[in-house]
Amino acid sequence: MRTTLIAAALAAVSLAVTAPAAAATPSPAGDGRAVTFALIGDTPYGDAQQAAFPSLVAAIDAEPGVRFVLHAGDVKNGSSTCDDARFAALAELFGTFDDPFVLTPGDNEWTDCHRTAAGGYLPTERLDAVRRVFYPVAGRTLGAHPMGVRTQARDPRHRDYRENVLFTRSGVLFATVHVVGSENDLEPWGQLPGGDRPAERRAEFEARESAALDWIDAAFDTAERAQAPGVLLMMQAEPTATPGYARIRAELAERARAYGKPVLLVHGDEHRYEVEPGYAGVPNLTRLETFGATASEWLRVTADPASPGVFSWEPRTVPAS
Numbered sequence: 001m002r003t004t005l006i007a008a009a010l011a012a013v014s015l016a017v018t019a020p021a022a023a024a025t026p027s028p029a030g031d032g033r034a035v036t037f038a039l040i041g042d043t044p045y046g047d048a049q050q051a052a053f054p055s056l057v058a059a060i061d062a063e064p065g066v067r068f069v070l071h072a073g074d075v076k077n078g079s080s081t082c083d084d085a086r087f088a089a090l091a092e093l094f095g096t097f098d099d100p101f102v103l104t105p106g107d108n109e110w111t112d113c114h115r116t117a118a119g120g121y122l123p124t125e126r127l128d129a130v131r132r133v134f135y136p137v138a139g140r141t142l143g144a145h146p147m148g149v150r151t152q153a154r155d156p157r158h159r160d161y162r163e164n165v166l167f168t169r170s171g172v173l174f175a176t177v178h179v180v181g182s183e184n185d186l187e188p189w190g191q192l193p194g195g196d197r198p199a200e201r202r203a204e205f206e207a208r209e210s211a212a213l214d215w216i217d218a219a220f221d222t223a224e225r226a227q228a229p230g231v232l233l234m235m236q237a238e239p240t241a242t243p244g245y246a247r248i249r250a251e252l253a254e255r256a257r258a259y260g261k262p263v264l265l266v267h268g269d270e271h272r273y274e275v276e277p278g279y280a281g282v283p284n285l286t287r288l289e290t291f292g293a294t295a296s297e298w299l300r301v302t303a304d305p306a307s308p309g310v311f312s313w314e315p316r317t318v319p320a321s
Helices: 047-062 084-094 123-134 181-185 198-226 246-259
Strands: 035-040 066-071 101-103 165-169 172-176 231-234 263-267 274-276 285-289 297-303 311-317
Touching: 035 047, 047 066, 047 084, 047 297, 084 123, 101 172, 123 198, 165 198, 172 198, 181 198, 198 231, 198 246, 231 246, 246 263, 246 285, 285 311
Parallel strands: 035 066, 066 101, 172 231, 231 263, 263 285
Antiparallel strands: 035 297, 165 172, 274 285, 297 311
């Protein structure tokens, strides 16, 4: 299902939706109980937010009913260094969440590392480092109490993509898809010592795009077999109709439309809380962008299979210390 769709241009509508109370424990089966989780992204954005991040961790850990944490990518800003020491410190910080921590990569932690301010790294080398540091065990999340997840690394065709995972809670299918900003790595590595490497960059893009398309299909195929009441897909960048995202957008729209039940597309990258129902002209597809460039705001999201819309959410602010 990779036919080209003409995406409708829709105005973004910002909403605050109050989430119902979650059940005491998450359930992998569709037993009618709701599950609540935290959604963050583009954080910590710089050293000051990294220093403040433990307060965000404490606030989420203290929130009643939250059972896991989703991070929509960009674990640092684009001008801070991409060195191993920073990555290790951030992974350690994410590991302090009590609950499982699920991360999809952003462009700042690898694609944009060619920038002089970020260290002038070869992006593909930094992508290998991201996988090594933030996904040390394929099929297992970070967090003080990690959980097992299905990883695309099990597929011999895409064995490098351990960051693409899926899991089920309360019957709802959750999946992460590695789609990033900077036009999904089509933007030149212009500040790389020796200049851009267009052939290598294009090869990286094409391989990852192929993996992303297959993983979107795998997510919906899994949801259809399980008769899941809803699907949540998380990626770092919004899949607009531009060259870096057009095929992914078309596949997502086509599969969501055929699925017919509520589908929530979660992303970050643009640093603003935003909601767009009927995304890409698909009535049952909603785009939800989480807060970014902040260590004090996050979204409490509930997936309730007994609710007609399945997904609901409300903003949260870290209390001032």
